[in-house]
Every structure is written in C-alpha cells, then in structure tokens.
Amino acid sequence: EAGVTQFPSHSVIEKGQTVTLRCDPISGHDNLYWYRRVMGKEIKFLLHFVKESKQDESGMPNNRFLAERTGGTYSTLKVQPAELEDSGVYFCASSRWTGEVLNTEAFFGQGTRLTVV
Amino acid sequence: AQSVTQLDSQVPVFEEAPVELRCNYSSSVSVYLFWYVQYPNQGLQLLLKYLSGSTLVKSINGFEAEFNKSQTSFHLRKPSVHISDTAEYFCAVHYNTDKLIFGTGTRLQVFP
Numbered sequence: 001e002a003g004v005t006q007f008p009s010h011s012v013i014e015k016g017q018t019v020t021l022r023c024d025p026i027s028g029h030d031n032l033y034w035y036r037r038v039m040g041k042e043i044k045f046l047l048h049f050v051k052e053s054k055q056d057e058s059g060m061p062n063n064r065f066l067a068e069r070t071g072g073t074y075s076t077l078k079v080q081p082a083e084l085e086d087s088g089v090y091f092c093a094s095s096r097w098t099g100e101v102l103n104t105e106a107f108f109g110q111g112t113r114l115t116v117v
Numbered sequence: 118a119q120s121v122t123q124l125d126s127q128v129p130v131f132e133e134a135p136v137e138l139r140c141n142y143s144s145s146v147s148v149y150l151f152w153y154v155q156y157p158n159q160g161l162q163l164l165l166k167y168l169s170g171s172t173l174v175k176s177i178n179g180f181e182a183e184f185n186k187s188q189t190s191f192h193l194r195k196p197s198v199h200i201s202d203t204a205e206y207f208c209a210v211h212y213n214t215d216k217l218i219f220g221t222g223t224r225l226q227v228f229p
Contacts (some may be wrong), residue, residue, distance in 0.1 A: 004160065033216065042121070043161075043207060044220035056216065093160065106217070108153070108161035 002026065004109035006092050012115045018080040023111045025074070025094030031073050032065060033095075034104065038088040046090075049075060050097060061086075082116045089113050119143055121211045123220035131228050132200055138193040138223045140182075149211040150191040152182055153219075156204045164206070167191065173195030176213075203227045 005024040013019050025032050034046040046065070047057040051072035060067070064083070069075040079086050093106040122141045130136050139182045142148060165176040168202040172184040182193045191208060209217040 031215075035217075035219075040126075040221070042221045043209075043217075045216040045218070048215055061217070093161075105163050105166075110158070110160040 004092055004094050004107050006090075006109035006112050009110065010110060010113045012117060013082055015084055015116055016081045018078065019114060021077045021092075021114070022081075023075045023076055023092030023094075023109060025092070026107055028096065029094035029107075030072065030097035031095040031106070033093040034075070034077055035093065036088050037073050037091065037092040037111075038085075043091065046077075048096075060109060079114075082114075084116050086095070087114055087116045119210070121208050121217050121218050121220040123208055123223050126221065127224045127226065129226045129228065130154050130198055133197045135196050136194065136198050136225065138206050138208075138225065140191045140193065140207075140220060142189050142191065142210045142218075144189050150182070150184055151209040151211075151217065152176075152180070152193050153192075153207045153209060154204045155207070155222075161207065165194075166226050167214050198225070200227050200229060219226075 001076045007022045011019055030051050032049040035043050036046055037043040041080045045059040047060055047067055049069045052069050055098055066078045089111040093108045095106040120143045124139050150167040153161045154164045155161050165174045167174050167184045175181045180195045182191050184191055205222045207222045208220040
C-alpha cells in the first residue's frame with residue numbers, strides 16, 4: 001500500500017510568485033491534514049478535510065493560502081502570492097474516519113520544503 | 118493556550134548510552150499523547166502513543182514513554198541507543214480536538 005505522497009519535494013520560488021503543493025493521501029483515508037513547520041519552530045496545524053469538506057481551517061495563516069480537495073481524493077495547497085515568511089516544510093497527513101474525535105493513526109508524507117527568496 | 122514544550126533542541130549521545138527526551142504539555146482534562154520520529158529524508162512516523170490504560174507505553178525498537186499526569190509530562194526514554202536512532206523526535210498532543218499540537222522537536226544525534 002502506498003503511503004502519503006507529496007509533490008514536489010522541494011520548491012524554490014521568488015517572492016510574489018505562486019506555488020501549488022500537492023498531497024495524495026492513502027487510498028480510503030477520508031481525513032486529510034496540512035501542517036507546516038517554519039525553521040526551528042514547532043509543526044503547526046493548518047487545516048483538516050473530511051472527504052472534500054473543510055472540517056477545520058483555523059490554522060490557515062491568511063487568505064494567501066487556499067486549500068482544495070476536489071472529489072475527496074488528493075489535495076492541493078496554493079500560496080498566492082508567496083511571501084518570505086511562507087518558507088518552511090509543509091506536511092500532509094491522512095487517516096481513516098472513525099466518527100470519533102480521536103481518529104486512528106495519522107500517516108504523514110515526507111513534506112514539501114518551500115523556500116521563498 | 119494549549120502547548121507542548123520540548124526543552125532540548127539537540128541531544129548528543131554516544132552509542133549504547135541511555136537517553137531521555139523531555140516533553141511537557143499544558144494541562145488539560147483529557148489528553149492523548151504521541152511521539153513521532155523523522156529519520157533523515159523521510160516523513161514523520163508514529164513511534165508510540167498513549168490513549169488510556171497503562172501509563173507506560175513502548176515502541177517496537179526499544180523506546181518507551183511514561184504518561185505522568187501530575188507532572189504533565191510524557192518523556193521518551195531508551196536504555197541503550199543505536200546509531201540508527203539518529204533522527205528528530207517530536208512530541209505531540211491531542212487536546213480533545215481533531216488536530217495534533219506539536220512541540221518544536223528534539224534532534225537526537227548518536228555518535229559511535
């Protein structure tokens with residue numbers, strides 16, 4: 001069974017440009033999460049999808065960030081326009097939906113390292 | 118605010134020595150506690166977790182962690198580390214919501 005896949009693994013863009021990160025969750029996982037780690041700091045929650053619906057987007061930094069999960073399969077996270085402080089590692093995770101607050105184990109991807117110069 | 122503290126950003130240790138990676142969390146009525154590990158060039162992997170029951174939980178590769186409610190701690194220990202344990206370790210907590218709150222991570226460096 002394939003794990004959580006993220007693409008690209010690295011991205012270097014100039015300030016003001018647009019970048020789109022992609023996450024393919026494990027097949028059958030309805031929960032999909034985005035997290036971000038700014039260098040040297042903690043990994044922070046961005047948002048949570050259950051299938052194609054946004055369950056919680058309280059961690060999204062501002063309206064330059066747009067996440068979608070059309071059809072409830074893969075997800076994209078677009079940053080437009082990118083700023084220097086957006087640099088960091090973006091992690092995606094997925095898990096099965098059990099209907100309870102605490103879901104089963106979340107499986108993480110390798111992350112996308114975004115550098116804005 | 119809900120938070121997780123990992124005081125040690127780096128822990129250097131010689132092979133076969135014991136190690137403890139510290140984790141404290143802000144108090145709450147109910148919490149679920151996790152340790153994740155990130156090996157070089159890999160994603161985060163769940164190492165062990167505490168949901169309920171016995172306060173001492175163990176991983177398959179010799180790590181263990183003890184949930185201490187009075188100290189609000191969930192320290193990770195291993196009696197004898199191996200070179201292959203070199204990685205970054207993250208403590209994380211569920212505070213009765215559907216998202217994980219992570220600490221800043223501890224980089225464990227094992228030297229021969």
